[in-house]
Amino acid sequence: MADPAPHPPFTAEHDAIRAGMREFITAELRPHADAWEEAKYFPDELFGTVGAAGYFGLKFEPDWGGSAPSFGEGTLRAALWALELARCGSAGVAAGLGAHSEIAAPPIWKFGTDEQKRRWLEPAIRGDLRCALGITEPGAGSDVAGMRTRAERVDGGWLVNGEKTFITNGVRFDAMVTALRTGEGDRHAGISFLVIEKGDGVQTSALEKLGWHASDTGTVALQDVFVPEDHLLGAENQGFALIMANFQWERLQMSLGAVGGMEAVLEQTxxxxxxxxxxxxxxxxxxxxxxKLAEAEITLNASRAMTFDTLGRFAAGQDVLREVTMAKLQTQRAAVDVADVCLQLHGGYGTLEEDGPGLARALRDARLGPIGGGTDEIMAEILGRTL
Structure with missing residues (x-):
């Protein structure tokens, strides 16, 4: 039987690239997934391994150590990586690696100066520096504009006080791209992005979660942390727009990961x-x-069609707020449903943790999707307002 035609916007060349990624993941990640899940941590050295293989630089230009020949092509290759990471056996590993290169690094790439890119982006692409994105707070999750972490002007920079929580790579990060208040005004004004490096006044603690066990999701307490002037990303007090711009790719990444996860568990089942x-x-x-299998296949294909259509538009430079909101809303719940069906069809074996088929883990991991990166309820509200 001939190989199926590639799904647009991908080509046969992309299928070959994806096959290489699968070989790498099968050799370097999948054999260790169970041990990393049990340890609830994966080794810091993995960042260097992935960086050396070139998978952190797919979206970025060669000027900074990346390999993207263009924005569109780099976006498609990064999307392939998200699809394949879902097969590594641990959504926590996928979350940690993805948050580093696809959620925390892009704001530095998009809004940073050349000097800032040399300082943080280049080592992040190599895997020598680990990144996190700090937005969510104990009292401001999906309500981004309600954040209270504040940076006060002092000689040479800012003094930061506040707390971030549910931060992926929130324990191991070297640099955290942090949203906080630097000015006054309405809820959406006076927010800026500062890069906060691990140091005095920065305290981290890990959180126990339902899924994503290998991911060090953490709370970051910031007490009188001095941040130099040159750590400001973009324009002061214009950070809310930067956050919203970053959300499109983050949510598209989550949609791609959900599609990849559904592909993996359905093939297995x-x-x-x-x-x-x-x-x-x-x-x-x-x-x-x-x-049952037919219904799950329909769910997968509907999710894939919506996500790949959105991806093609995003790679072409279009504003895909509505499309990515729909894709995120559709795929996250779909991933939970497909994992649940697959576990059910495995019967008692599907519930096993040790020596099991991994469906219990897949279901736990998938359940975080309708919450992370913007809850289902927030996605529905955003979409409803655009109508």
Missing amino acids: IEFARTRQIGGKPMVAQQAIRH
């Missing part, structure tokens, strides 16, 4: 249903099983 015998016949001989 179809193979299980072909080989598992019930009453002397394979599971797929039963109509009820085939129908």
Whole structure:
């Protein structure tokens, strides 16, 4: 049987690139996923391994150590990486690596000066410096404009006080791109981006979560932290617009990860249903099983079509606020539903943690999707307002 045609906006060349990524993940990440999940941490050295392989620089120009020949092509290659990371066996590992290169580094790339890019972006692409994005606070999750962490002007820079929470890479980061208040005015004014490096006054603590166990999601307390003047990203008091711009790619990344995750668990479950015998016949001989698989395949394909269409528009430079909001809303709940169906079809084996097929982990990990990066309720509100 001939290989299926690539899904637009991807080409046969992209399929070859994706195959190389899968080989790397199969060799370097997948064999260690169980141990990293059990340890609830993956080694810092993995950043260097991924950086050396070139997978942190897919979206960035060669000027900064990346490999993107253009914005559009770099975006598509970074999207392939997100799809394949979902097969590494641990959404926590995927979240930690993805947050570093695809959520925290892009604001430095888009809004930083050349000097700032040399200082933080170049080592981030190499994997020598670990990055986090600090937006969420204990009293301001989806309500970004309600943040209270504040930076007061002092000689040579700012003095920062406040707290961030649910920060991916929030324990291990070297540099955190941090949204905080630097001015007065209405809720959406007076917000800036500062790059805060680990040091005096920065205290971190890990959070225990339902899923993403290998990801060091943490709370970051900031007490009288001095941040130099040249750590400001973009224009002072214009940070809210920068946050909103960054959300489009973050939410698209989550949509791609959900599609990749659904592909992986559904392929696994179809193979299980072909080989598992019930009453002397394979599971797929039963109509009820085939129908469950068919429904899951429809859910996957609807999610993939919506996400890939949005990706193509984004790579072409279009504003995809509505499209990416719909894709994020559709894919995150869909990933939970597909993982649940796949676990159900595995029966008792699907619930096993040790020596199991990984469906229990997949379901736990997927459940964080409708919350992270903007809850389902916020996505529905954003979409409703655009209508």
